[in-house]
Amino acid sequence: MHPLLRLLACAALSMAVIGAACGGGASEESTASKAAAPVTNPVDPNTASAITGVVTLQGTPPPNPPINRGSDPYCMKLGAATTPVFVVSDDSGLENVFVYVKDGLGSLKFPVPSSPVVLDQKGCSYSPRVFGIQVGQSLDIVNSDETLHNIHALPMANREFNRGQALQGMKYTTTFTAPEVMLPFKCDVHKWMNAWVGVLEHPFYAVSGKAGAFALAGLPPGTYTIEAWHEKLGAQTQKITIGPKESKKISFVFKV
Amino acid sequence: MLHLFAMLVAAVTGILIFAGGLVTSTESGLSVPDWPNTYGYFMFFFPLEKMVGGIRYEHTHRLIASTVGFLILVLAAWLWRAETRRWVRRLGYLALAAVITQGILGGITVLWYLPDPISIAHASLAQIVFCLTMTIALVTSPGWKRGYATQEGTPLRRSGRQGPAPDDLMLQRVAAVTTGLIYLQIVVGATMRHTGAGLAIPDFPLMFGQLIPPHWDPKIAIHFAHRAGALIVSLAILATTSHVLYHHRSRRELRRPALLLLALLATQVTLGALTVLSKKEFIINSLHVVTGASVLVTSLVLTLRAHRARFARGAGPEEQDPAYGRPMDVRRAGPFGPANSTAGDHA
Numbered sequence: 001m002h003p004l005l006r007l008l009a010c011a012a013l014s015m016a017v018i019g020a021a022c023g024g025g026a027s028e029e030s031t032a033s034k035a036a037a038p039v040t041n042p043v044d045p046n047t048a049s050a051i052t053g054v055v056t057l058q059g060t061p062p063p064n065p066p067i068n069r070g071s072d073p074y075c076m077k078l079g080a081a082t083t084p085v086f087v088v089s090d091d092s093g094l095e096n097v098f099v100y101v102k103d104g105l106g107s108l109k110f111p112v113p114s115s116p117v118v119l120d121q122k123g124c125s126y127s128p129r130v131f132g133i134q135v136g137q138s139l140d141i142v143n144s145d146e147t148l149h150n151i152h153a154l155p156m157a158n159r160e161f162n163r164g165q166a167l168q169g170m171k172y173t174t175t176f177t178a179p180e181v182m183l184p185f186k187c188d189v190h191k192w193m194n195a196w197v198g199v200l201e202h203p204f205y206a207v208s209g210k211a212g213a214f215a216l217a218g219l220p221p222g223t224y225t226i227e228a229w230h231e232k233l234g235a236q237t238q239k240i241t242i243g244p245k246e247s248k249k250i251s252f253v254f255k256v
Numbered sequence: 257m258l259h260l261f262a263m264l265v266a267a268v269t270g271i272l273i274f275a276g277g278l279v280t281s282t283e284s285g286l287s288v289p290d291w292p293n294t295y296g297y298f299m300f301f302f303p304l305e306k307m308v309g310g311i312r313y314e315h316t317h318r319l320i321a322s323t324v325g326f327l328i329l330v331l332a333a334w335l336w337r338a339e340t341r342r343w344v345r346r347l348g349y350l351a352l353a354a355v356i357t358q359g360i361l362g363g364i365t366v367l368w369y370l371p372d373p374i375s376i377a378h379a380s381l382a383q384i385v386f387c388l389t390m391t392i393a394l395v396t397s398p399g400w401k402r403g404y405a406t407q408e409g410t411p412l413r414r415s416g417r418q419g420p421a422p423d424d425l426m427l428q429r430v431a432a433v434t435t436g437l438i439y440l441q442i443v444v445g446a447t448m449r450h451t452g453a454g455l456a457i458p459d460f461p462l463m464f465g466q467l468i469p470p471h472w473d474p475k476i477a478i479h480f481a482h483r484a485g486a487l488i489v490s491l492a493i494l495a496t497t498s499h500v501l502y503h504h505r506s507r508r509e510l511r512r513p514a515l516l517l518l519a520l521l522a523t524q525v526t527l528g529a530l531t532v533l534s535k536k537e538f539i540i541n542s543l544h545v546v547t548g549a550s551v552l553v554t555s556l557v558l559t560l561r562a563h564r565a566r567f568a569r570g571a572g573p574e575e576q577d578p579a580y581g582r583p584m585d586v587r588r589a590g591p592f593g594p595a596n597s598t599a600g601d602h603a
Contacts, residue, residue: 071308071309071310071312072308072309073308074308075308147306147308148295148306148308148311150286150287150288150289152286152289160369162286162289162369163289164288164289164290164295164296166295166296166297166306187309188283188284188285188286188287188289188309188310189287189308189309189310189311190309190310191283191309191310
């Protein structure tokens with residue numbers, strides 16, 4: 001063979017070999033939920049306790065960045081919008097903070113809810129933006145928009161997936177197999193669309209709502225590490241001990 | 257006609273590289289999650305009104321890529337039917353194999369969520385496809401076939417208007433090394449691009465305000481390697497072009513790519529700086545990609561033309577250089593000497 005051809009052939013071949021050798025395959029999540037072994041709630045309702053609290057923001061946050069939705073006529077006609085990074089109430093309550101029991105439950109096993117969590121793509125944004133789910137619980141991802149979306153999960157501990165939903169009303173159901181806080185989603189079609197899910201092996205999580213309030217109910221008595229996570233401000237933890245049928249309040253203060 | 261078609265294929269391949277640059281610059285690579293279909297549609301039937309957001313870049317890239325694949329298929333078939341030089345026909349087959357491999361790599365990288373090695377291989381093989389199409393365009397040109405002699409058949413290099421002998425070993429070596437260095441630099445650039453190291457060093461021309469970065473991590477190292485590579489490539493291009501302009505100024509087929517190479521180098525360095533300073537503005541970033549590819553193929557053309565005399569020594573009538581006139585049966589000879597096979601080798 002001609003030396004030039006041989007050289008070019010080697011270069012092309014090596015590229016192909018590098019590609020083939022180094023890639024890691026991954027198939028998409030099965031839509032079928034794994035059948036969980038029946039587990040009864042180990043918490044005695046007569047001694048169950050609760051932790052309630054509020055997340056506040058100290059300081060003046062930067063304005064939420066405006067979204068340029070011009071790349072999709074459908075999204076553009078929905079009007080101007082900003083990325084809801086800081087949703088703060090008049091009394092400084094901070095919304096969209098994921099609060100959960102990080103440690104303290106030991107080896108207790110909790111039943112997986114049979115009802116699915118729904119993540120909606122609506123108005124060219126995710127609803128909810130921050131949410132929680134249990135390992136093995138179904139997540140229904142639906143497209144309520146008259147435009148298409150792709151739902152791209154970028155986990156560290158679970159399996160990555162990227163699904164297209166070209167039509168309004170399409171639904172994709174998946175589950176997660178390992179705890180992971182937080183697991184991000186994004187839409188590669190609409191760069192501004194982001195969401196985060198906290199995947200846990202127990203049901204003790206909440207997302208701060210209006211005025212930054214949250215509640216973790218039905219906890220067994222014990223000492224817990226509670227973590228509060230915000231997409232921009234990171235995470236904070238606190239330790240708290242609660243007795244039988246006790247209700248305690250804690251507060252998290254994020255600063256900007 | 258074949259030459260014009262090959263030029264068209266090379267030009268569309270260049271456009272494809274720009275489109276690919278847009279895909280990575282806008283981070284749209286996964287906006288179409290499936291392959292070879294697009295959101296379940298057969299690629300060519302995907303509704304135009306659904307080409308929104310990142311899909312515009314990714315799907316357009318796929319459509320252009322399909323066009324290039326088809327054009328290369330036609331080119332390879334045309335060469336097989338019409339080209340008398342076996343090694344040129346083989347270039348066509350190689351280009352076809354490369355573009356098919358490239359398409360598969362593009363599909364794999366989407367289905368596997370853009371793993372860096374695959375994406376880098378995809379970007380690097382794109383340059384080889386571009387080089388192959390450009391090489392075919394070059395060696396099917398009338399100028400190449402007549403050995404860049406004058407219309408009257410008088411070889412310019414013997415006209416007295418030439419400098420040293422055309423078979424300039426020094427030029428051949430420095431040009432080949434330069435082309436190799438440019439390719440390596442592009443591979444490093446692709447690595448930087450796909451590992452997200454494009455802004456690992458955020459300032460230019462200094463690096464964190466200093467000549468050498470004061471701290472290191474893998475991304476900074478990759479970015480630094482690309483900048484250092486730019487310096488080395490610039491020196492190599494200056495060496496090549498200086499040699500051409502000093503020793504072969506009167507040889508138009510060398511002078512013109514040399515001057516073009518200098519212009520492209522200046523453009524490319526400027527675009528590289530602007531890419532950093534604009535924080536990877538996607539048009540600038542993509543122009544940097546396609547200009548890099550243009551630098552590569554221009555250097556390749558210069559290298560091949562510098563080697564033209566060597567091709568002539570063993571070539572058949574199609575490539576017979578009047579300065580070396582030694583007609584041979586084209587079916588039995590390669591550019592560097594007679595081929596082993598004497599059988600018909602059209603297939």
